[in-house]
Amino acid sequence: MSNFEELVAFAEELIYGKSGNYLSDLQRTILFTTLKGSRKTYEQIAKECGYSPKYVKQDIAPKLWQLFSQILEQKITKSNVKAILEHQMRHQPPMVESPDPVTLSPVSSAAPKIYEKGNILLVDDQPENLKLLSDLLEEQGYEVQQAINGVVALQAIAIACPDVILLDINMPELDGYTVCQKLKANPPTQDIPVIFISAFDQAWDKVKAFSVGGSDYITKPFKTVEVLARVENQLKVRRLQLQLQEKNRQLQQALHKLEKITGTTP
Template identity: 60%
Template sequence: MPLNQINYHKKNILVVDDTPDNLRLLSAMLTTQGFEVRKALNGKMALTACQMVLPDVILLDINMPDMDGYQVCQKLKADEKTCEVPVIFISALDDVVDKVKAFGVGGVDYIAKPFHGAEVVSRIENQINLRLLQVKLQEKNFLLQQALDNLKASQVQQIQNEKMVALGQLVAGLAHEINNPISFIYGNLQYAGQYVKDLVNLIEAYQQEYPKATPKIQQIAKDIDLNFIIKDLQNLIGAMYRGSDRIQEIVLALQRFSRHDEAEMKQVNIHEDIENTLVMLQHRLRETADRPAIIIVKDYGNLPLVTCYASELNQVFMHLLNNAIDAIEEGVGSREWGMGNLSLEEGVRSGEWGMGNLSFNPYSLLPTPQIRIHTEVTELNMVKIAIADNGPGIEESLRSRLFDPFFTTKPVGKGSGLGLSISYQIIVQKHQGNITCTSSVGQGAEFVIEIPIKQQEH
């Protein structure tokens, strides 16, 4: 359907030609067809006119002084504002080489002089209709991308919800199953300790009353090293008490970490939640055959109680700390981490390695693996939690996609690509905060969380 039969607003056509007669002819012809026409006698005027009002189509002569049509088109295509405007070349040149060059610099059509009015109008209408279709296609692509992003976000949220429910049930079950036997052990340790003490007193009384025991008793005492047993029994009882206390601490940390019975917002101590998360990760921080123990450097500020979804915030701490440990272990495997381009001697002298504030072990060929946790209250009344590692760092090309659902930098089977996207949803969408990553190859990575101290009413 011709454009002049469609109920659209007048299309703006910019005609660029250094010959005034051509401008008048084209202007009169297009105006009668219902177009709004603007005129430019040279390339500089054309570029200025495009910046003032963006045309729908440009008719561009090739042979012009100072700046020919090819140069004008190149400048138009290099500008983000004008790069999508269709350019139709009009020229007396009808050589194949000229046409190829016109299309090469970004032209969409080519009309040879002398031109026919109907041909010019038809070609303009075709380009306008193509442009309209292109815009509609871009809009549909945008809507499809939005729908895809929403679907991914819904999937991530569903997975997160299912994980939280499963975690709460698992922790509640574990705590119940562990609490029963450990309470039994802990309660009986008191009696066992007293029984042992009574038996030791009895043996010592026998030693005093019967200093000359029979040869058989003397031999047994020698074989079992009775004196050592008597001295070490209290140490054993003390170790069992400490072990039982530790198990109870871990169970309590599990319960606090999951907070399965605290789904609503409440005021929490951020440092306690970080400590509970670290308890959960103790097994990953210990020394292994491939690396020394990972040191946790705590740089805690003076934080008030923070209103938040505690269990979900704990999930973020878990994701970030796990990622930091993964990065350190990846760096140990590649041996390309921590000190960047510094030599061992330079690293020891300057102490400038990893994230800059972490210490260095001069007795090792590699820097001591460390994770630094920094907290503070910002000037905007936000709580800031920064978790930095001295691993190999993250390439710039990957950092922009870190929080995309299902994107991961880890090998196949090592990561789901959900940890950081879930963290983003929890921090940005549920807590009106922000989460960022700063990193460079060889210099470790730092993730920074900021959330308001008090949440607005939903």
């Protein structure tokens, strides 16, 4: 593990000790890039990760430094975070042992985080459509990321899995069908609900969308009420899936402990 990875892991331990939570994957990327001394701007990080520059620069990054300022009880900025974390790591042991090792893998093995309203990824090659949907969902309290094509969408999802994806079908390079197929073929992303949004209104288009793994289908021009209703429905389904997965994980842990105690397989 490099010194930068050790600093990130130490930072996660500090945050976990205070709040019981980890950094999001996007926050971790910003922190790791900063600790490496990279000259990348927030706009460049946003572009590489498939997020809106405004979202990274005005929301995620300021909240990250504010969080560290609260945890360390001093003003933390992009320019001083490395020196302060190094000082803390030399003079302060970890506050609590992390239950799971922190990794910098492309897709986190942890269960996707559920925000208060939901984290939505919009994928469309038309900027006006992205703006329209983004404004609509953000007004309702959803956290929204944007991707201008299928390639950027897959890169963004590899960094942080959204709760729901609104996916256009007719895009260059990778169309929506292909993007969905790739997501469903990858275990860490196969359960993310995909809602197709398309001007195609033929029965065959909808059949194909569902056959490649789509969860729902909205025809353009869409209605505001319909979009919000279908997004909320898929979020409810996703939350139930995650709750079931967590219950199964807890059950497996209990069975494993029982096996160790009794020396037999239940």
